[in-house]
Amino acid sequence: MSSRDLRSIGLFTILAFALAWLLALPLWFGDGLASPWFTVVATATMMTPAIAALAVVFFVERPQQKAWTLGxxxxxxxxxxLGYAALGIFVSIALVLAALPVGALLGVYPVDLVNFSAFRQLLDEQVGAAGVAEIPIPIGALIVIQLAALPMAAFINLIPALGEELGWRGWLLPKLMPLGVLPALLISGVIWGLWHAPLILLGYNYPDAPGWLGLTAMVAMCILVGAVFGWLRLRSGSVWPAALAHAAFNGAGASYLFFAKAGEHIDTTQATVLGWSGWIVPLALVVTLIATGRFASAKHPSTPPSKEEGRPPERPATGHVTGE
Incomplete structure (x- = not known):
């Protein structure tokens, strides 16, 4: 990896982190996660990796094929x-949902598959606030409808998810590929996880954990889930499957409420896809992809397309992908 690449990566990282902290400052000096501006701030923060990547690409590196460089x-x-885009959507949803029975079996996720009491309680509160008598749909059918609609979240959440993926997997991951596939995935996952610090340290995602533990858990999850998103990026040669997977992952995040038991505490450092029990399935998936050579056969998105064809050559010019 050249010194110029290292400078670009350093500048990108500093800019993405600085913008994230800058946007979060009103929350830190205000009402924190209870602020009425939280959703706006969180959504705006998701755009900071894209801003950092665009700044580096347009003003520092200035490659001829800018859109290709960003994936x-x-x-x-x-x-x-299209195939990897569809796969990314359904794999992300599956990872979020698979964490629930694993957590239930390990005793860290309080499940209620009979009355769906936590979801029923939430509905009762929402219906009462809206002044409606009751919802004329059985709760089981309502959950099925909600689950069937999860893939749509990939398109509803696409723009903010692309704001992150344009930076992490669109630009950063290919830039780290000269180090090798696994180091690139590990480093990009750590950077992605630490970038969440402004909100995680306020209690976001891990409200009951001390800041250091919440951030450590977030980094661990980002390494594993980021490896899956990275695989989609490398295999497809495009950032779009990773962005759709990220959007679907975010959209499915609250699905743990469908099956939880009312009145029981859910420790997100242990349960759901955010906690250690939820990392078992993505870890198994990543290990399987590595063991079967799926990462080794991934296309290396670090060489610009030829002018004649407008696409990357059949074989990578750098040869940094393991097994090539």
């Missing part, structure tokens, strides 16, 4: 990009 274009071969 935005070209979207071909189309069947491959």
């Amino acid at each position: 935005l274009w070209p979207l071909r071969p189309v069947p491959r990009v």
Whole structure:
């Protein structure tokens, strides 16, 4: 890796982190997560990796193929990009949902598959606040409808998720690839996890944990889930499958409420996909991908497309992918 690449990575990281902290300052000096501006701040923060990547690409590196460098274009071969996009959506949802029975079996996720009491309680509160008598749909059917609608969240949440993925997997991961696939995935996952610090240290995602533990858990989850998103990026040669996977992952995050038992505490350092029990399935998936050579056969998105074809050459010019 050249010194110029290291400078670009350093500048990108500093800019992404600085912007995230800058946007979070009103929460730190105000009402924290209880602030009415929290959702706006959190959504705006998701755009900071994209801003950092665009700044480096347009003002520092200035490559000829800027959209390709960010993984935005070209979207071909189309069947491959679309296939990995669809796979990313459903794999992300599956990882979030699989964490629940694993947590229940390990005794860290209080489950209620008979009355769905936590979800029923939440509905009663929302219906009461809206002044409606009751919802004329059985709660089981309502949960099925909610689960069936989860893939739509990938498109509803796409823009903010792309704000992150344009930086982490669109630009940063390929830039780290000269170090090798696994180091690139590990480093990008750690950076992604630490970038969440402004909100995690306020109690976001891990409200009952001390700041250091919440941030450590977030980094661990980001390494594992980021490896899955990274695999989608490398295999497809595009940032779009990773962005859709990220959007679906975020959209499915609250699904743990569907099956939880009312009145029971859920420790997110242990339960749901945020906690250690929820990392078992993504860890197994990543290990399987590594063991079967799926990362080794991933395309290396670090060489610009030829001018004649407008796409990357069949073989990577750098040869940094393990097993090539």
